[in-house]
Amino acid sequence: MEVGFLGLGIMGKAMALNLLRHGFKVTVWNRTLSKCDELVEHGASIGETPAAVVKKCKYTIGMLSDPSAALSVVFDKDGLLEQICSGKGYIDMSTVDANTSSKISEAVTKKGGDFLEAPVSGSKKPAEDGQLVILAAGESALYEEVLPAFNVMGKKSFFLGQVGNGAKMKLVVNMIMGSMMNAFSEGLVLADSSGLNQQTLLDVLELGAIANPMFKMKGPAMIQNNYSPAFPLKHQQKDMRLALALGDENGVSMPVAAAANEAFKKARSQGLGDHDFSAVYETGKVPERSV
Numbered sequence: 001m002e003v004g005f006l007g008l009g010i011m012g013k014a015m016a017l018n019l020l021r022h023g024f025k026v027t028v029w030n031r032t033l034s035k036c037d038e039l040v041e042h043g044a045s046i047g048e049t050p051a052a053v054v055k056k057c058k059y060t061i062g063m064l065s066d067p068s069a070a071l072s073v074v075f076d077k078d079g080l081l082e083q084i085c086s087g088k089g090y091i092d093m094s095t096v097d098a099n100t101s102s103k104i105s106e107a108v109t110k111k112g113g114d115f116l117e118a119p120v121s122g123s124k125k126p127a128e129d130g131q132l133v134i135l136a137a138g139e140s141a142l143y144e145e146v147l148p149a150f151n152v153m154g155k156k157s158f159f160l161g162q163v164g165n166g167a168k169m170k171l172v173v174n175m176i177m178g179s180m181m182n183a184f185s186e187g188l189v190l191a192d193s194s195g196l197n198q199q200t201l202l203d204v205l206e207l208g209a210i211a212n213p214m215f216k217m218k219g220p221a222m223i224q225n226n227y228s229p230a231f232p233l234k235h236q237q238k239d240m241r242l243a244l245a246l247g248d249e250n251g252v253s254m255p256v257a258a259a260a261n262e263a264f265k266k267a268r269s270q271g272l273g274d275h276d277f278s279a280v281y282e283t284g285k286v287p288e289r290s291v
């Protein structure tokens with residue numbers, strides 16, 4: 001299967017490499033074109049523009065940072081709309097809101113193409129290991145056609161019905177994750193400030209009812225102040241913002257998520273946006289008390 005891939009950031013690079021490793025022919029494009037070089041070393045071809053990629057490939061996948069990037073590769077000059085047509089499919093795996101996804105879907109289908117949104121749950125390591133959870137919605141025939149690619153990138157794919165449902169599911173999941181990360185950070189600060197050993201807290205958490213892979217993976221790095229980015233904080237804040245907007249649309253009160261969003265915003269204003277989202281821990285630290 002020949003697949004186009006737009007967006008070679010933390011996730012896109014790992015996902016495209018997995019496709020190459022499993023024998024897919026992959027044509028890649030990235031806004032910063034030099035990021036394509038490593039993929040070319042692994043056998044990928046380069047498309048000079050999103051339109052050039054779509055011209056060459058029956059199926060094209062997008063993995064872009066946010067709604068504005070997702071819209072840009074579709075609607076801007078040399079964007080994929082210039083070449084999408086009947087017989088071709090676009091699969092947007094970026095985390096965006098349902099409204100963005102619907103705009104893209106309408107434009108693609110108006111040109112005769114097929115559209116699927118397919119955001120993913122799972123971070124850098126699951127992307128590298130082909131262990132993502134794929135939350136697809138849109139054209140069901142396209143879903144069936146691209147399952148071989150999903151099976152390489154993920155451990156489980158869900159088909160959730162009409163366009164928008166994948167985006168919403170992803171935002172709900174990440175709203176919960178971002179809120180949990182803030183509770184965890186506050187717990188680490190409270191343990192430290194009240195004279196407890198943070199590693200012992202991690203050991204206790206690991207053995208109890210709220211043990212989870214995120215605490216286990218992020219905790220040891222956080223207490224070492226290591227925030228090497230797997231999931232950039234700026235993207236987590238974008239997801240909180242979009243989830244809160246979804247809450248607004250549906251009249252759902254979300255005070256916990258709203259507080260978490262404020263903490264992520266504060267972290268961004270402190271220059272932590274490109275660090276891992278666990279760097280929100282820094283915002284809660286108690287300054288050295290003067291005696």
Ligand SMILES: NC(=O)C1=CN([C@@H]2O[C@H](COP(=O)(O)OP(=O)(O)OC[C@H]3O[C@@H](n4cnc5c(N)ncnc54)[C@H](OP(=O)(O)O)[C@@H]3O)[C@@H](O)[C@H]2O)C=CC1
Nearest residue numbers: 007008009010011031032064065069095123124230231235
């Ligand atoms: N990292 C993670 O753990 C996870 C991330 N996600 C979601 O996946 C998506 C990608 O995340 P991730 O790979 O971490 O992000 P990165 O920030 O590492 O990569 C973002 C990508 O988007 C491109 N991009 C940004 N702005 C534009 C633009 N205006 N036009 C064209 N391309 C643009 C970047 O290009 P350039 O290289 O030129 O900057 C880059 O390829 C996001 O929606 C994120 O929320 C979902 C699950 C997990």
Ligand SMILES: O=CC(=O)O
Nearest residue numbers: 120121122123231
């Ligand atoms: O979107 C981030 C993730 O870890 O999932």
